[in-house]
Amino acid sequence: MGKYPTEPLKLWNKAKELRRQFYENYAQAHDKGGLRYAGGAWTFDAVPAGLGEDVYSLTSEPYGASCAYNKEFSLRCLEAAEGYGYARDLCSYMRNYWGSILINEYAFGGPFPKPDFIWQDHICCSHAKWYQTMSELEGGIPMHCVDIGVGAAPPFGELKPHKIDYVAGQILDGIDWMEKVTGRTYNDELYIEACWNDFRSTHTWAKVCELNQAVPAALDEKSLYSLYVLATLNKASKWCADFYEELYDEVKDRVSRGVAAVTNEQARVMSDTQPPWAFLKVFRYLEEYGCVSVGSLYTFGLEGMWDYDEDKGLTPRPMPAKRPTSREEATRMLVDWHLRKPEYQHFYSPEYKSRLMIAICKQWKLNGVMLHYNRGCEGLSLGIAENRLAIQEAGFPVMTFEGNMGDEREFDEARTMARVDAFMETLGIKRVGRA
């Protein structure tokens, strides 16, 4: 028996089921006369929702991660992409995804289900090119992509009207475009509802993560991965928003009863960027030191909406005061809401990300930070070396380990574990063994 009581998450199986359902719905959409579209985890998925309730998506990043999780399948995908001429150092989600098309195998069985259209957004150099290439590989699929790289949001920058206009304008163009390529008439009611679900999902996810400030932590990052993924799949869906509200209640209850994720918790760290999916055992290994990774800006901020303030630090962003009533209003609210996403700010300066990360170090009571120098994602590894310096300056020890979220060939397990040992020694943490 460890220091703290622990128990499995009750909603665990439901989360798994929702995920399975999502990938199955996409694959089977056509059988029921529905539509399929492809887009990234960061895209405005509320928008295609206006085409009807039988429109299903395949979000590329979590799909790439699903491929990566299966080493044998992933290797065949990666080599197929390389064989087609694409460099080994490109986004590894993207290479898994392309490879899955090239070998025409869906990670969940059967041939790769071709989408009817592509709805994507663009902030890192690969986002739009990912689908430009995918469209080519599938022999030409209509594509619309929204550029969201308009500069930092408050408190780091000012969201001037022309910035909102630019992004909103592209979305409104996209809606007209969608009607053309699908031949369906667009339903603003469904769109407004989906926007509201998006606000609910991303607002509630932040509240769930906030609960993890408790000692002992109610959730470890490994679990957070399996939960935040639902928002990366379909944050604008009712099922996602509802699930997060259910989840909030269960985690709140765990906290009140002092239920721990890691029964021997004696040290707390956070990671950064996507983990090497084929090697989540790194987090299990931490448990031998009674060390829990309570999350990261990545798990908190990719699908969670926060406000940041020098004194108050990070707080979940409150829900908008009122529902939008028109397509235009909904669009502007959606754009304003998302451009403030914590995971977007570092694209304009590592300084902003460092401030958010240091806030986490303090509020979530961390002993140190483990940065994953992720060769698989140049978007989220952007400025990570400067983050390391800033966090150290703020007085928190930092360890880095190189790896790749989706290409296991670039992860050295033995050497990484040796690094963890050395880091734990520097933190003065003795091995307690897993209880």
Place this chain on the structure above:
Amino acid sequence: MIEMFQEWYQARHEYAREWKKKNPGGKVVGFFCTYVPEEILLAADILPVRILGSHEPQNVTEPHIFGMYCPFCRDCLAQGLEGRYDYLDGVMIAQSCLHIRQAFTSWQKHVNTPWSYYLPMPHHVQSEDRAVKFYAAELNDFKKAVEDWTGRKIGDEDLKRGIEKMNKSRQAMRDLYELRKRPNPPLSGLEAMYAAVTEQWIDKEEHAVIVRQAIDQELKERDLGLGAKTRLMLFGSEDDDTGFVKMVEDCGSVIVVDDHCTGSRYFWNDVVLDGDDPLTAIARRYITRPACPTKDWPERRRLEHTLKLAQDWNAAGAIVIQQKFCDPHELDIPEQRRNLEKNGIKTLMLELDVTVPVGQFKIRVEAFLETLSEEDLF
């Protein structure tokens, strides 16, 4: 006078320091990407200077930029950390790829250049009017920032002056490149590279004057016997590696045209004023210029542009320069190569680092030229 460009290339920092002596109170701004609207800097009588690397091994950037980013951005940052650009009054970037952005943000933090500006250049350039409208508004904010910094108003007349300077310089370079279409090019690819790269940090008028003189006099009847060499195109990532270009030409080729951001992509199109206010006209020029791959979507419009260059300049083959880890070009090159090969233009891909492994590259280039050569050894 064509050797002037090489002198400028080798003495880039001395030139800027001299310029400041000659222009008391004049400001020099270093910029990181060719999407920076120099017209506005020129309107404020600022000397824009493109920040480039020195192609020397270094050990100062490891703490600041993770090794998976391109050697070019690390080489650029190294110049700042080693104090070689200590004469800069300001430094700025126009949003393009993530790699060079890190050189800029680390420079902001660790190199004490007094003034800096991050200009959000849009990516969705194919949305034309949306992007133009957005960029024009950003340019207006940028203009204000420059005014506040210099304490000097920038009027439409000033902007028009900046536009004219840039357009004249661009026209001169395009005319120089025209000469390379000749069956017997009057200048080598190396000389052309010196001219093209220096345009990015020499006073535009001064540079244009020399280019004009070269065209009208020295190059008029010049014969370097380049007619017999294999004509090559150079395209891909940023490349100002003159040692590399010399090696390629010494192997028995002549580079007649290029498509990269230290070459033709920089001066390919002009700002066209008709009707538009100056800022909108400037915005439109950068939105519609030959795009960096990171902005070339949803359509691949670069394919046609690159192919046309190769055909108009009658290149027998193309050397693809892939800056190591340069994702934008890694996302572009496979299709570019397929398209060129499909049209009968053979390609050789080389991966550039800060310094090039001469031996390993020489053998590839020579073998490539052998496959292009007509000599029958059989």
Place this chain on the structure above:
Amino acid sequence: MITAGIDIGSKTIKIVALKDAKEIVGRVMILAGTDVKESINKAWAELEKTAGVKPGDLAAIVATGAGKGDAVNAQRTVTEVSADAKGANFLNPEVRTVIDVGAEEGRAIRIDTAGKVVDFAINEKCAAGAGAFTEAMARALEVGVEELGPLSLKSTQEVAMNAQCAVFAESELVTLVHAQTPKPDMARAVHNAISDRIVSMVRRVGMEEKVMLIGGVANNVGFLDSLQKDLNTTVIVPEDSESVSALGAAVLAAEEA
């Protein structure tokens, strides 16, 4: 009270025996055969023979090195990082930066007055920043590894080498060979290349004087010269620089006991 530290590396096994955490009373270094267990026993026997110290006499044993798990008689194991730090601190308490360049791994470690690790960096999956690199280069130049250092001191001109990969750097070297480049200049280029890799790591942890270089490559005067030029400071090289990790383990053992 006598304690010992044993460092089980991929190439060699070292043991250092320490009296009252003060005085080194025994030091052993043997080549590791393919049978580690056997090699370890040989090392202990060697210690008994040369220093008259039996494992039984020891108050505590701490093991480090890649094969530390094989040291059955050790009370605990520590990583090379902590061992290096302690060992360097024992030899010279003023040392704040430790550089350890072994056959396949290079490390930079910043330590405090007590020899506690403040920050560390280890070279990633590439051998260009490690000793194996010099071995490959020496073979390409047809000189012994031990000659490489002195040779490079005779260099008269700088030659840039883009060493991304140990074996590829070797063919770059071959190119230089065919370009009739003088051997001393090539040797210098090799050492500059590794030095750049190592110094990058040192800058990452932040260099603080004094600096100590340990590990197999520490005996390479050519590398030392390049390193000192790049860091632009004098670098301390202790005698028996290869057994500093074992020494550190012995010190830690004394702190335990």
Place this chain on the structure above:
Amino acid sequence: MAEEFWRWTESRWHDPDIDWKKGQIVSAGVDVGSVSSQAVVMVDGRLYCYSNTRTGSNSPDSAVKAMGMALEGTDLTIDDLPYTVGTGYGRVNVPFGQRAITEIACHGRGANFMYGPSIRTVLDMGGQDCKAIHVDEKGKVTNFLMNDKCAAGTGRGMEVFADLLGVSINDVGELSLKVEEEPEPVSSTCVVFAKSEASGLLRAGWPKEKVLAAYSSAMAHRVAGLLERIGVEPDFGITGGIAKNVGVVTRLEKEIGIKSLQSKYDSQIAGAMGAALFAEALIKKGAKK
């Protein structure tokens, strides 16, 4: 100095039935590579003599040494050679050479002679690089691809392993096939790290043949990747030292699903042979010293 297992034995050969004085055209080629050097002399397009030697740290000497060794026991001297083509890393400093041509072209031409005009894809696995070459029916190169970044999958890698395991480089191939079942390939692509990975496997009690098998299949897999990038058109043949390594070759053939052509000639002299054949063509066109 301890025995160097990686150091393969130098060799020479000449055809006693040929009298070069009676021949129309005597042509010569020297391939000064990064690790080995070969010299070939042909008489009227027939192989007259050759040598296979180690490259020293001075390439002119290596070229002279190789040709000298090839001519041993013949009454032909270097000065008698009417025209010589140099190839390989040291192609430009062959003291007695008149022309330099890349090893890519020479291996293409040599393979065409060795394996016959049906060959379309040549794989040259040299000391430090690995080339996949497409050739037409005359042996002219139409396309080629070389390994970059990392040297895994080259001859040097295998030498490092022979050294580590204390097995002669000539026997590693055979030995690697003496395993009941194929082990997991070594994961590291870097020769140096593959080496330390291998030491680990040895410590874990793996027999030498199993370790070799693990490395050979990793090597074969990498090379197969290179071949797939350019595409393998049959017929397919291998030149260079590794062609003699049955361990790598059989695994490679299995990976790409194509058998490689066999030849009575020493696969390592393909480059020098191609050079000699080019020399012959040039002589026919009137080329002189």
